[in-house]
Amino acid sequence: MTPRKKLTGLVAATITPMTPDGKINLSVIRQYVDYLVNEQNVKNIFVNGTTGEGLSLSIQERKQLAEEWVCQGKDKLDHVIIHVGALNLPECQELARHAAAIGAGGIAVIAPFFFKPTNKDELVAFLQKVALEAPEMPFYYYHIPPLTGVKIRVEELLDGIKAQIPTFQGVKFSDTDLLDLAQCINKNETGEFEFLYGVDEQLLGALAIGANGAVGSTYNYLGRQTNLMLQAFAKPDFALAQQYQFLTGEFLSFVIKLGFGVAQTKAVMTFVSGIPMGPPRLPLVGASSEFIAKAKAKLDSIVWPNGN
Numbered sequence: 001m002t003p004r005k006k007l008t009g010l011v012a013a014t015i016t017p018m019t020p021d022g023k024i025n026l027s028v029i030r031q032y033v034d035y036l037v038n039e040q041n042v043k044n045i046f047v048n049g050t051t052g053e054g055l056s057l058s059i060q061e062r063k064q065l066a067e068e069w070v071c072q073g074k075d076k077l078d079h080v081i082i083h084v085g086a087l088n089l090p091e092c093q094e095l096a097r098h099a100a101a102i103g104a105g106g107i108a109v110i111a112p113f114f115f116k117p118t119n120k121d122e123l124v125a126f127l128q129k130v131a132l133e134a135p136e137m138p139f140y141y142y143h144i145p146p147l148t149g150v151k152i153r154v155e156e157l158l159d160g161i162k163a164q165i166p167t168f169q170g171v172k173f174s175d176t177d178l179l180d181l182a183q184c185i186n187k188n189e190t191g192e193f194e195f196l197y198g199v200d201e202q203l204l205g206a207l208a209i210g211a212n213g214a215v216g217s218t219y220n221y222l223g224r225q226t227n228l229m230l231q232a233f234a235k236p237d238f239a240l241a242q243q244y245q246f247l248t249g250e251f252l253s254f255v256i257k258l259g260f261g262v263a264q265t266k267a268v269m270t271f272v273s274g275i276p277m278g279p280p281r282l283p284l285v286g287a288s289s290e291f292i293a294k295a296k297a298k299l300d301s302i303v304w305p306n307g308n
């Protein structure tokens with residue numbers, strides 16, 4: 001495998017822009033890439049995941065999106081990771097081969113969540129079959145038990161993983177179990193793997209435990225401020241880092257009380273960036289105008305440290 005730049009810092013879980021009549025809207029992706037790089041200082045993306053409604057898209061749509069993101073991200077983005085998870089193995093494998101063919105920077109796979117793996121060996125067997133289809137691509141396991149219901153601890157999964165999945169590169173860890181994360185990081189003594197945290201509300205806690213970076217939906221529109229939190233943490237200026245986490249948390253706890261998911265994320269990104277993200281796809285339904293007005297007023301009311 002060719003040497004690659006380590007994946008650290010922020011990764012935006014991209015939204016899938018849609019037209020008012022519900023088709024994927026590739027035409028704004030170029031602008032979206034420029035916005036992330038220039039306005040949010042975010043140079044890594046995670047495509048077709050939860051935020052991207054990846055599991056609500058057809059295989060054809062997922063391929064078109066992956067191609068467009070890779071193409072528009074060329075020479076602008078550092079890492080383009082494509083989520084290729086699905087409920088059936090042949091589709092995962094097809095998407096993995098496709099990601100490799102178009103020159104993506106890595107692939108990620110969620111645990112299948114209709115028929116679920118019941119133990120580590122079953123999960124690894126599934127992941128291995130996908131990884132083998134893209135033998136040159138860094139492979140990430142996407143751990144998101146609140147959505148998959150697959151609660152197999154990542155720490156357990158890591159044992160002997162390299163022997164089974166030689167391309168294994170790390171985990172997108174979207175769970176609040178910081179004990180599991182800590183034990184993963186403790187096992188990763190040589191630093192060969194990357195642990196990217198996925199609960200944006202408590203990233204600072206995960207950084208203290210040793211997470212290498214973060215993948216999340218909020219880095220689409222709060223990437224700039226979260227980058228300042230990462231800088232403050234690295235300095236270290238913990239008081240300043242806490243200020244940023246408290247303030248992003250203030251916004252998130254406000255919108256979570258109103259009901260917050262991918263549909264609302266699309267609306268927030270639309271008013272913050274000015275790029276039309278369009279409606280979500282059923283079963284998700286669009287955010288109400290009341291939600292949008294309240295969320296916008298809340299975000300506008302936040303006073304960031306040093307005016308940043």
Ligand SMILES: CC(=O)N[C@H](C=O)[C@@H](O)[C@H](O)[C@H](O)CO
Pocket residue numbers: 013050051144147174198199200201215216217218252
């Ligand atoms: C369930 C879900 O979508 N999780 C995202 C990433 O994994 C997060 O980025 C959240 O959207 C974010 O933490 C806001 O709750």
Ligand SMILES: CC(=O)C(=O)O
Pocket residue numbers: 013014046048049050051052198215216217
């Ligand atoms: C949030 C996240 O990482 C995803 O959309 O998959």
